[in-house]
Amino acid sequence: MALVAAILLVLVLLGFYLSWRATRLDRLHHRVETARAALDAALLRRAAAVLGLAAADGLDPAVARSLAAAANSARRAGEGDRELAESELSRTLRGALDGAEPPDTLVPHLDEVAVAARGVHLARVFHNDAVADTRRARRSRLIRLLRLAGTAGLPEYFEMDDRPPRR
């Protein structure tokens, strides 16, 4: 009788422990998902800000064209070449704005681009941090053995050049 009770107790405790581990992992997957949504939104905001700048008066037409082209290809890039296209947009921005002396009319647009570029950096660090935590958790033997991750795919890092232009 005592043996049965002890086994039952162990099973109940094990159940609680497994449920706790599964909850942690579920939460991590949720964190990656919200972070990815925030990163997508931040990238879209930056592309929109660059297009706004490119359309504004006071920018050299050739520079404006290259900015608009880079922003558009970043917006349209498919999953595979998104990182490259977004990095290219960062480089184009730096090439256009580093050390430039823009007229006052552009200042609101430049402010919006600066804030949006900062937002991309923030969102990317938070996303990759969540991915790192999730991947580490999924390396655990218990989680692999019991397939606690279920069918959820292994999250991928988002690697890009997000250095902002100098102001």
Place this chain on the structure above:
Amino acid sequence: MTATRRPGRTAPEASVEGGGGRRVGIVCPYAWDVPGGVQQHVGDLAETLIRMGHEVSVLAPVGDPGHLLPDYLVPAGRPVPVPYNGSVARLSFGPRTAARVRRWIAEGGFDVLHIHEPAAPSVSLLACWAADGPLVATFHTSNPRSRAMSATSTALRSVLEKINARVAVSESARRTLVEHVGGDAVLIPNGVSVRRFERAEPLPGWPGQGGSIGFLGRLDEPRKGLATLLAAFTRLAPHRPGLRLLVAGPGEPDLSGVPESLRERVVLLGRIDDADKARAYHSADVFCAPNLGGESFGIVLTEAMAAGAAIVASDIPAFAAVLAGGGAGDLFRVGDPDHLAERAGALLDAPGRRAELSEAARKAVRAYDWETVAADIAHVYETVLMGDGRDGERPGGVRVDSGSRAAALLRRGERP
């Protein structure tokens, strides 16, 4: 999880500054009635966020019940002195404090919870345990051998992995975090409250007629570089009969290198309060920051800049960066008293140049003003909130953690 792009998602229309008032809960692990860097940071952040239109509630331990508390502060219980991180910290822990933390979270209705030093075994750690939802954490400790952080890092991981956004106040704080816990953090420096230092009356009798040089910092800590400044003063003073040195800060200075005849011109103020500190920055013709290194962020330097002081500082990377490579203050070779004497002497002789530097310093310090820093932190909140409560499965905002959910076992991988 790799392909969670949602085509219908658009960029937020609200700008960061106008993101609408948020309800922010801030947790400070150290006793509010004891002065300290983290408490100062939390107070300045809370006040700036409130001015920006957010609703803020700060939870912190309070030891002295008679201590005057700001409106936004909620006491979390009496702290007990605990040896932590190489010094004695006053922390709150235990079931009663835990219950208060849970109640504060349950009743607060916060959009986002901002926890300072989440690894500190105090209300911060309790809040991490108790909360579920958008969590932001700021790491202040820069200690390469933080026993508290490394010994418990495995246990801490289950707590820290709940945090959506990690912020470090300096590069060395970021390194400490990465080495002990892994992951990454964004860098948002400490702010300086420019309004507090902008205007102040000089201390009585200063700056005086014959020129003066100011210094502020611990006097017995070699890294603060007072020895370099004293050596430079010893070179300058014989040729400038009116020149005086204003030295403010706690500790016993080593004046053995200064000739007997010059010592009366080295004025020691000892430890001074905040109001006198602001006045001290306005009391010298030239303000000197001779630090030898180890400063992750020159808080004294930014305060002096906020006061519009004409600054001469050592050329360590942190200072060169804050002073815009020399544009907002003169730089001298670190630890070189001859070079310092030359630079300080030239500045004392050129009131025009001092006015220029003062103007440039006031302009350059705006990047470190709490208004700027708090806007960046609000940007972190908005980034975290951008994905919150959108999947319909969990409500938005911060709530009390319901603990493990057996349902999670059944839900594995259901989401895309």
